Amino acid sequence: MKSLGSIRRDFAPWNDPNAKPYIQFDKVIKKFGDFTAVNNLSLTIFEREFFALLGASGCGKSTLLRMLAGFEEPTAGRILLDGQDLRGIPPYKRPVNMMFQSYALFPHMTVEKNIAFGLKQEGMPAPDIEKRVAEMLRLVKLEQFAKRKPHQLSGGQRQRVALARSVAKRPKVLLLDEPLGALDKKLREETQFELMDLQQELGLTFVVVTHDQEEAMTMADRIAIMDKGEVMQVATPAEIYEAPTSRFVAHFVGNVNMFEGKVAERAANTTRITGATGAQIVVENAAETANGADIVFAIRPEKIKVSSKKPADAVNALEGEVYDVAYLGDMTVYHIKLDDGQMVRASALNASRVTEDPLTWNDRAWVSFRPDAGVVLTR
Amino acid sequence: MNATWSRFNMTSIVLGFAFLYLPIMLLIVFSFNESKLVTVWGGFSTKWYVSLFHNQGLMDATWVTARVGVISATAATVLGTLAAITLTRYTRFRGRVLFSGMVFAPLVMPEVITGLSLLLLFVAVGLDRGFFTVTLAHTTFTMCFVAVVVQSRLVTFDRSLEEAAMDLGAPPVKTFFQITLPVILPAIISGWMLAFTLSLDDLVIASFTSGPGATTLPMKIYSQVRLGVTPEINAACTILIAVVAIGVIIASIANKRREVQRQRDEQAAQRG
Numbered sequence: 001m002k003s004l005g006s007i008r009r010d011f012a013p014w015n016d017p018n019a020k021p022y023i024q025f026d027k028v029i030k031k032f033g034d035f036t037a038v039n040n041l042s043l044t045i046f047e048r049e050f051f052a053l054l055g056a057s058g059c060g061k062s063t064l065l066r067m068l069a070g071f072e073e074p075t076a077g078r079i080l081l082d083g084q085d086l087r088g089i090p091p092y093k094r095p096v097n098m099m100f101q102s103y104a105l106f107p108h109m110t111v112e113k114n115i116a117f118g119l120k121q122e123g124m125p126a127p128d129i130e131k132r133v134a135e136m137l138r139l140v141k142l143e144q145f146a147k148r149k150p151h152q153l154s155g156g157q158r159q160r161v162a163l164a165r166s167v168a169k170r171p172k173v174l175l176l177d178e179p180l181g182a183l184d185k186k187l188r189e190e191t192q193f194e195l196m197d198l199q200q201e202l203g204l205t206f207v208v209v210t211h212d213q214e215e216a217m218t219m220a221d222r223i224a225i226m227d228k229g230e231v232m233q234v235a236t237p238a239e240i241y242e243a244p245t246s247r248f249v250a251h252f253v254g255n256v257n258m259f260e261g262k263v264a265e266r267a268a269n270t271t272r273i274t275g276a277t278g279a280q281i282v283v284e285n286a287a288e289t290a291n292g293a294d295i296v297f298a299i300r301p302e303k304i305k306v307s308s309k310k311p312a313d314a315v316n317a318l319e320g321e322v323y324d325v326a327y328l329g330d331m332t333v334y335h336i337k338l339d340d341g342q343m344v345r346a347s348a349l350n351a352s353r354v355t356e357d358p359l360t361w362n363d364r365a366w367v368s369f370r371p372d373a374g375v376v377l378t379r
Numbered sequence: 380m381n382a383t384w385s386r387f388n389m390t391s392i393v394l395g396f397a398f399l400y401l402p403i404m405l406l407i408v409f410s411f412n413e414s415k416l417v418t419v420w421g422g423f424s425t426k427w428y429v430s431l432f433h434n435q436g437l438m439d440a441t442w443v444t445a446r447v448g449v450i451s452a453t454a455a456t457v458l459g460t461l462a463a464i465t466l467t468r469y470t471r472f473r474g475r476v477l478f479s480g481m482v483f484a485p486l487v488m489p490e491v492i493t494g495l496s497l498l499l500l501f502v503a504v505g506l507d508r509g510f511f512t513v514t515l516a517h518t519t520f521t522m523c524f525v526a527v528v529v530q531s532r533l534v535t536f537d538r539s540l541e542e543a544a545m546d547l548g549a550p551p552v553k554t555f556f557q558i559t560l561p562v563i564l565p566a567i568i569s570g571w572m573l574a575f576t577l578s579l580d581d582l583v584i585a586s587f588t589s590g591p592g593a594t595t596l597p598m599k600i601y602s603q604v605r606l607g608v609t610p611e612i613n614a615a616c617t618i619l620i621a622v623v624a625i626g627v628i629i630a631s632i633a634n635k636r637r638e639v640q641r642q643r644d645e646q647a648a649q650r651g
Contacts, residue, residue: 069542069546070545070546071542090545090550091542091545091546092545092546092547092548092549092550093548096546097546097547098542098543098546100539100542100543101539102537102539104537104539104540104542104543106540106543106544106558106562107540107562108561108562117544117547117549118547118548121547121548121549121553122548149644151641151644151645152644152645165543165547166546166547169547169548
C-alpha cells in the first residue's frame with residue numbers, strides 16, 4: 001500500500017474535517033519596529049499533537065512561540081487556545097509552560113525547589129507539591145539529585161530539570177525552544193526519543209521550535225517549515241520530504257536535485273518535461289500544471305540509480321560522467337556531470353559488502369529514475 | 380629561577396611595596412609609641428589606645444560616621460539599584476541617554492564641586508546643616524557607584540530567568556523578589572559595601588555639608604591633625620586600617636572558598 005502518512009497510524013486529526021483545532025494562529029502579524037517577524041500567519045495545531053516549527057534563525061519561529069507563551073503580543077491577528085482568545089492574558093496566567101533554550105534554571109534554588117516553583121505559585125498544598133516533585137524527579141530519573149543546585153549538574157541533567165519544571169504544572173501545551181540545542185550529538189539522539197515517550201505518557205500537546213531538521217523529522221507528528229515570517233508548508237515529516245510543495249521546502253529539508261524545465265506534453269497520467277538543457281523527462285505527479293509552464297523537477301539523490309550501462313527498462317535515463325564519488329560507509333554518494341552540463345547527486349545504499357558495478361572518477365555513467373520518483377514544483 | 384629572582388626584580392619589589400606601605404607601617408608603629416612626640420620612638424605602649432577610648436570627641440565622631448555610613452549606604456543601595464534596573468531594562472524611554480549620563484556624572488565630578496553645590500542647595504532651601512544633610516549628601520554621591528556595580532551585573536543577567544518565573548505563574552513583583560533580587564544580591568551587597576566605605580572615608584563633601592554636632596571621624600581627625608598630630612590619632616587610624624583589612628580578608632577568603640567549592644561541584648557534576 002502506498003502511503004505518505006504519519007508514523008502514529010491512528011493519529012491524524014489534521015485530515016479529519018470535524019477535528020476541533022486546539023491552538024489556532026489566525027492571520028497573526030508581529031512587527032518589531034520596521035521588521036516584520038511574523039507575516040500574516042495562520043496555523044492550526046491539534047490536541048496531543050507533537051508539532052515542530054522548523055526554520056533558519058530569524059524566520060520568526062521563536063517569535064511565534066513567545067507569542068504563544070505571552071512574552072510578545074501580536075501586532076495584529078488572534079491566537080486561540082482551546083477556543084479562548086489569548087490576547088491581553090499575561091504569561092503568568094496562561095495555561096502553557098515553556099522550556100527555555102538556556103534552560104533558565106533558577107541558580108539559587110535546588111533542583112527540587114526549581115521544580116516546585118510553578119506549583120507554589122498555583123497555591124498547591126505543600127504535601128501535594130512534595131508528591132508531584134517526587135513524581136517529576138522519577139520521570140526524568142533525577143531522584144538522587146533533588147538537593148543539588150543547577151551548577152552542580154551536567155548539561156544533560158540540567159536539561160532534564162528544565163523539562164521536569166516545565167511539565168510539573170501539567171500545562172495544556174508545552175512549548176520547547178530548541179530543547180536539545182545545547183546537548184552533544186549522542187545525548188541529543190537519546191533525548192529525542194525520551195521526549196517522544198514523555199509526550200505520549202503525559203498526553204500533552206508539544207510545540208517545539210528547532211533549526212535541526214533531523215530533530216524535527218524524528219520527533220514531530222507534523223512540521224511547519226517557516227521562512228521570513230511565513231509558513232511555507234505544514235505536513236507530516238514524510239510528506240515534507242517526499243512531497244514538498246515549493247523549491248524552498250525541497251531545498252531546506254534534505255538533499256535534492258533540481259531540473260529547470262517546461263511542460264512539453266501532458267497525457268492522462270504522465271507529463272513530459274523538456275529540461276532547460278534539452279533533456280527529456282517523463283514524470284507522474286504533475287497534475288496541476290499547464291502545457292508550456294515553467295516548472296522545476298525535484299528529485300532526492302537516493303531515488304536516482306547510477307549504472308555503467310543504460311538500464312533496459314528505464315523510462316528516464318540520462319548519460320554523463322562520474323565527477324565525484326564519496327564513500328560514506330552506509331552509502332556512497334555520486335556526483336554525475338550529465339552531458340548537457342547539469343550536475344546530479346545520487347546516493348546508493350551499500351546493502352551488500354561488494355559492489356557489482358563499481359564506478360570511479362571520469363567513468364561514463366547513466367542515471368535513471370522512475371516517473372514517480374520526484375515532484376514537479378511550480379513555485 | 381635565577382631569572383625570576385634577579386637583583387633588579389628584588390629591588391623593584393621592595394621599593395614598590397615600601398612606597399605603598401611604609402607610611403602605613405610607620406603610622407601603625409608610632410601608634411604604639413610611649414612618647415608623646417610622634418616622630419621620636421620612646422618605647423612600646425598601648426596607652427594611646429586606652430586614651431582613645433576615653434576621648435569623647437573621637438568616640439562621638441566615630442558613632443556619627445558609622446550611622447551616616449549605614450544610613451546613606453542603605454539609601455544609596457536602594458536608589459542605585461532602582462536606577463540600574465531602569466537603565467538596563469527600559470532602554471527605549473525618552474531622555475535615557477541624558478538620564479544615564481546624569482547618573483554617572485558624579486563619578487568623575489570633583490568632590491569639591493559636589494560638596495559646594497550641595498551646600499548651596501541646602502542653604503537655598505533652608506535646611507539646617509547637620510546629621511541629616513551629610514547623610515543626604517553621602518547618599519547622593521555614593522548612589523552612582525552602587526548603580527554602576529549593580530548595572531554591570533544586570534547586563535549579564537539572563538532575562539529568561541524572569542520569563543521562566545512568569546511562565547510558571549509568578550506575577551512581575553513576585554518574580555522580582557523571588558528571582559531577580561536573590562540572583563543579583565551579591566552585586567547589591569558589594570554596592571552597599573562600596574557605598575559604606577566611600578561614606579566612611581569622605582572628608583571633602585562631609586566638610587561642606589556637615590554642621591555642628593555631626594562631625595564625622597575623618598573631619599575630626601583632620602581638624603586634630605591641624606593642631607598637631609598626636610599618637611592618639613595614629614591609634615584611631617590603626618584601628619580603622621585593621622577594620623578595613625579584616626573586612627577585605629574575610630571577603631577574599633569567602634570568595635576563595637566559594638570558588639573552590641564551585642570547582643569541586645563542577646567536577647562532581649562531570650563525573651555524573
